[in-house]
Amino acid sequence: xxxxxxxxxxxxxxxxxxxxxxxxxxxxxxxxxxxxxxxxxxxxxxxxxxxxxxxxxxxxxxxxxxxxxxxxxxxxxxxxxxxxxxxxxxxxxxxxxxxxxxxxxxxxxxxxxxxxxxxxxxxxxxxxxxxxxxxxxxxxxxxxxxxxxxxxxxxxxxxxxxxxxxxxxxxxxxxxxxxxxxxxxxxxxxxxxxxxxxxxxxxxxxxxxxxxxxxxxxxxxxxxxxxxxxxxxxxxxxxxxxxxx
Amino acid sequence: xxxxxxxxxxxxxxxxxxxxxxxxxxxxxxxxxxxxxxxxxxxxxxxxxxxxxxxxxxxxxxxxxxxxxxxxxxxxxxxxxxxxxxxxxxxxxxxxxxxxxxxxxxxxxxxxxxxxxxxxxxxxxxxxxxxxxxxxxxxxxxxxxxxxxxxxxxxxxxxxxxxxxxxxxxxxxxxxxxxxxxxxxxxxxxxxxxxxxxxxxxxxxxxxxxxxxxxxxxxxxxxxxxxxxxxxxxxxxxxxxxxxxxxxxxxxxxxxxxxxxxxxxxxxxxxxxxxxxxxxxxxxxxxxxxxxxxxxxxxxxxxxxxxxxxxxxxxxxxxxxxxxxxxxxxxxxxxxxxxxxxxxxxxxxxxxxxxxxxxxxxxxxxxxxxxxxxxxxxxxxxxxxxxxx
Numbered sequence: 001x002x003x004x005x006x007x008x009x010x011x012x013x014x015x016x017x018x019x020x021x022x023x024x025x026x027x028x029x030x031x032x033x034x035x036x037x038x039x040x041x042x043x044x045x046x047x048x049x050x051x052x053x054x055x056x057x058x059x060x061x062x063x064x065x066x067x068x069x070x071x072x073x074x075x076x077x078x079x080x081x082x083x084x085x086x087x088x089x090x091x092x093x094x095x096x097x098x099x100x101x102x103x104x105x106x107x108x109x110x111x112x113x114x115x116x117x118x119x120x121x122x123x124x125x126x127x128x129x130x131x132x133x134x135x136x137x138x139x140x141x142x143x144x145x146x147x148x149x150x151x152x153x154x155x156x157x158x159x160x161x162x163x164x165x166x167x168x169x170x171x172x173x174x175x176x177x178x179x180x181x182x183x184x185x186x187x188x189x190x191x192x193x194x195x196x197x198x199x200x201x202x203x204x205x206x207x208x209x210x211x212x213x214x215x216x217x218x219x220x221x222x223x224x225x226x227x228x229x230x231x232x233x234x235x236x237x238x239x240x241x242x243x244x245x
Numbered sequence: 246x247x248x249x250x251x252x253x254x255x256x257x258x259x260x261x262x263x264x265x266x267x268x269x270x271x272x273x274x275x276x277x278x279x280x281x282x283x284x285x286x287x288x289x290x291x292x293x294x295x296x297x298x299x300x301x302x303x304x305x306x307x308x309x310x311x312x313x314x315x316x317x318x319x320x321x322x323x324x325x326x327x328x329x330x331x332x333x334x335x336x337x338x339x340x341x342x343x344x345x346x347x348x349x350x351x352x353x354x355x356x357x358x359x360x361x362x363x364x365x366x367x368x369x370x371x372x373x374x375x376x377x378x379x380x381x382x383x384x385x386x387x388x389x390x391x392x393x394x395x396x397x398x399x400x401x402x403x404x405x406x407x408x409x410x411x412x413x414x415x416x417x418x419x420x421x422x423x424x425x426x427x428x429x430x431x432x433x434x435x436x437x438x439x440x441x442x443x444x445x446x447x448x449x450x451x452x453x454x455x456x457x458x459x460x461x462x463x464x465x466x467x468x469x470x471x472x473x474x475x476x477x478x479x480x481x482x483x484x485x486x487x488x489x490x491x492x493x494x495x496x497x498x499x500x501x502x503x504x505x506x507x508x509x510x511x512x513x514x515x516x517x518x519x520x521x522x523x524x525x526x527x528x529x530x531x532x533x534x535x536x537x538x539x540x541x542x543x544x545x546x547x548x549x550x551x552x553x554x555x556x557x558x559x560x561x562x563x564x565x566x567x568x569x570x571x572x573x574x575x576x577x578x579x580x581x582x583x584x585x586x587x588x589x590x591x592x593x594x595x596x597x598x599x600x601x602x603x604x605x606x607x608x609x610x611x612x613x614x615x616x617x618x619x620x621x622x623x624x625x626x627x628x629x630x631x632x633x634x
Contacts, residue, residue, distance in 0.1 A: 041269040042501055044296065046570035085499065096499065096507070136508060143565050143572060143590050144495050144512035144541075146476050148483070156571065163510040175504040183265075209265030213502060218309045219292060221501050222267045 023239070024065040026198060030075060030233025031058045034204075038083035038098075038212075040223040047088045053097060055080030061233055063110070071110040073123065078132075079104050081206075081225045085138075091156050096138030098169070104129035106184050114189075123186035127206065131178035134169030175213055180225065182208035188231075201232040272296075272501060280324070280580030283333060287319035289579035290337070297574045298346070299564060299591050301503035303599055306343040308503070315340055324582075330357050337583070338362045345602030347562035348537065350586040365561060365602065369533070376613070378534040380469040382413040382425025385626055390415035390423055396448050398441015400434040410434055412445040416452075420459045421633055424449050425466035429473030429538040432480035453484050454519050462526040462633035464626070465546060468556060472537025475565050482545040483517035485527060490514040492541070492548045495565065497590040498574030509593065514545050526551040528629040531607055536560040540605050544594050547608070553632055554607040556625040561604035564588025 037052040059077030066072070079102050087094040108125025141160035152158040171178065188202025206227035213223060275293030278285050291312055301308070315336055322329040334357055341349065347365035369375045386395045394415035401409055412426035412434075426442070434442035453463070463485070482490070494509035529543035531554050540559040546552040567589045569577050575589030593599050609632075611625045618624070 039266075039269070041272050044272045044274045044501065045573050048573060138507075140497075140507050140510060141571070142495070142510045142513070143475070143497070143567060144478070144493075144592070145510070145515065146479055148479055148515055148517065161513075165508050165510070167508060172504055175502065211267070217295065217503050218312050219295060221272060222269065224266055 024063075024071075025238045026061075026063040026065070026235040027238070028061050028198075028233050028235030029058070030061050030077075030200075030231050032056065032204075032229050032231035034079070034081075034206075034227050034229030036081040036083055036225055036227045038223055039226050041221055047091050049086060049088070051084050051086060053082035053084050053099075055082045055099075055227075057104075057229065057231070059104075059231075059233075061235055063235060065112075069112045071112060071121075073108050073110050073125075074106055077104045077106070078102070079129070079227075081227055083225075090154070091141070093155070093157060093162070094138075094140055096136055096140075099135040099137070100169075101132045101134070102129040102180065103132050108184055108186070117192040118189065119191075120189045121187075121200075121202075123184060123188070123202070123204070125184050127182055127184050129180045129182075131171075131176070131180065131212075134171070135167070136169050137166040139164050174216055177210060177212055177214045179210065180208050180212070181210050182206055182225075186231075190235075192237075196237050198235045198237060199233070200235065201230065204229045204231060275577050275579040276581075278580035280582050283319045283322035283324050283329065284316070286324065286333070286580045286582045287316055290583065290585070291316075293577045293579050293585065295503060296501045297498065297569060297577050297585075297587070298344075298503075299498055299574050299588055300345050300601060302506070302591075303601070304343075304345060306341075311340045327357075330355060331359070334360045334362065338367075342367065345561075346564065346587050347560055347602055347604075348564060348566060348586060348588050351583050352586070353583045354581060374533065376533070376615075378469050379613075380425070380427055381530070381623055381626070382423075382427075382466050385423065385425065385466065385623055386413045386415060388622060389417055389626055389630075391417065391419060394419075396445050398443070398445050400430065400437065400440040400442040402437045402440045403430060403433050410442050412442045414445045414449045414452075417464070417630065418461070420457065420461045421630065422449065422452050422456075422460075422463045423466070424464070426470065428471060429475075429477040429542075431474070431477045433474060435480065450484050453523065454521060456521075456525075460525055462528065463523060464528050464530060464629050465542065466530040466626075467535045467539035467542055468530050468532040468625070469534045470536070470539040471534070472539050472541075472562070475538060475541075475567075477538060478541055478545060479515045479517065481542060482514040484520045485523040485549065486514055486516050487520060487522040488516060490545065490548055491595060492545045493592055493594040495590040495592050497572040506591075512541075512592065523549065524551065526553060526633050528552075528632060529554045530556050530625050530629060531559050531605070532557040532613055532625075533560060533604070537562045537566075540600070541565075541592070544600075544605055547605075548595055553609065553629075554605065555609040555629045555632070556607050556611055557613060558604035558606045558610075559600075561600060561602045562588070563592040563594075563599075563601050563605070565590050565592065 035052045038050045057079035059075040061075035063073045082099045084097040106127035108123040111122045112119045114120045140163045141156040142163040145161040186202045186204040190200035208225040211222040275289040278289035351362035397413040399409045399411045410430045414424045435446045493512045496506045496509045499507045529546040572589045578584040
């Protein structure tokens with residue numbers, strides 16, 4: 001779905017309408033932990049499932065606070081969006097973990113609420129990211145490395161030897177879509193530990209709406225990342241227009 | 246005022262969140278399609294190929310274009326009409342004509358006349374490079390092998406539909422070991438109760454493990470050999486190496502996308518018990534009918550320090566086969582109407598080239614000519630012998 005030509009201006013108007021003279025600029029660092037799910041359908045594949053994997057992210061949050069209760073935030077980040085594929089039953093032990101790193105640039109509106117020093121906030125916005133690199137680690141059964149004189153028959157590895165790998169993922173220009181866009185929603189809280197320093201923590205959802213694959217074949221099954229994470233960080237207020245009691 | 250803005254913010258942003266994603270449609274195995282119409286059969290076949298065929302990365306066939314072209318054509322066919330069933334075979338043949346997989350073959354559940362769909366066979370036939378298939382080991386045993394050394398036999402124990410394995414071994418000039426056989430089912434024969442092939446293999450393996458002084462070389466004749474059991478790669482070649490031998494690599498599908506592959510995994514020959522590395526020349530005799538395991542065996546021989554191939558370029562069907570669920574790809578059946586015989590993995594030789602659809606070229610090209618053969622003898626074997634002088 002394309003963004004509606006009505007919705008974007010509406011959001012911009014909302015942001016502009018909120019601008020006040022009491023602007024405050026802050027920047028800092030943050031880090032976080034996430035769990036990424038690959039959303040797709042491979043129900044036709046025998047004993048094969050995708051599963052979420054944990055990842056990390058670091059970023060540089062930059063906040064421009066227009067009013068006591070509204071700010072715009074961006075946090076250029078390096079983020080992992082990892083997932084795995086595993087096989088079960090007779091194929092137990094066959095798996096592949098995909099470790100993918102993205103350079104991500106979000107833009108979110110932030111509604112602040114609460115007291116003077118301790119504030120809660122809600123974030124909503126969009127992001128774009130670029131799939132920088134990938135690594136694949138896994139074990140497969142090797143059809144041209146058969147076992148010899150093995151009498152057990154309850155696992156694929158009784159017939160074919162394991163092939164373990166841990167290597168850089170080579171992008172396929174025809175298949176891999178390295179640009180990703182999506183929505184961000186977040187809920188968090190921050191605390192002004194001094195007039196200049198502010199710590200915060202946030203739970204976030206990254207909801208991708210671009211397929212990881214280019215549209216390279218008919219009847220293509222899309223693959224989307226959905227990432228749930230928690231972030232924590234510290235920011236420095238550069239222009240403080242209010243005093244802390 | 247603030248609460249109003251907050252509410253507006255939440256409502257506006259929430260309105261953006263309805264799914265911007267495409268639907269994740271049901272994806273069925275091609276076997277699950279009912280096949281009550283040709284439209285269903287086409288969908289099952291086309292999608293089955295999309296997800297299970299392993300050579301898309303090297304194909305030139307525009308499979309999407311096949312969908313656009315043939316979906317409306319199949320939709321007009323009536324599955325209850327014999328004439329339409331025959332037409333469907335022509336369309337399947339046209340859709341698959343350019344596929345590189347040289348194992349590829351379609352078979353139809355119902356009896357349909359003129360229903361052979363084998364792209365590699367048709368291409369070779371049209372190119373005029375097919376000739377009658379021969380095996381040469383009986384001739385070679387009569388005219389080249391030391392008569393006192395010749396040992397031949399059949400495996401009647403593991404025959405299926407009257408199709409038995411036969412093998413011949415012996416020496417040439419007392420110090421060159423020869424083995425010829427009609428198909429790869431050697432390990433099974435060797436591990437079964439007494440049979441003629443087992444005796445042949447015992448002789449051959451014992452010779453390799455205990456070579457006489459002056460041992461000059463080994464000739465393995467896979468001409469006219471259509472291949473067979475993949476476990477014979479270790480069984481046969483593993484008796485000529487003392488360490489694992491990398492002959493190439495394989496990869497298979499790991500997703501439904503045409504280009505979803507596992508990483509390449511080394512294709513290995515594992516030494517067998519008591520095996521010694523063969524340090525003398527080993528020659529594979531190949532021809533255009535050397536297929537599948539015959540080709541992998543020839544490539545494994547070529548990968549040996551003193552390995553050579555002599556004869557003709559092979560058939561070009563190198564990808565190993567197993568059942569679909571093992572490697573999540575390869576052969577399948579579609580809507581109860583047809584079965585697709587196709588490789589389960591892609592094979593790449595150790596030189597980095599994929600010979601699927603091309604055939605493995607011999608080091609020494611000695612084309613077969615029936616007149617030369619009748620007048621002069623087995624020139625391919627003679628070339629192999631010349632490498633062992």
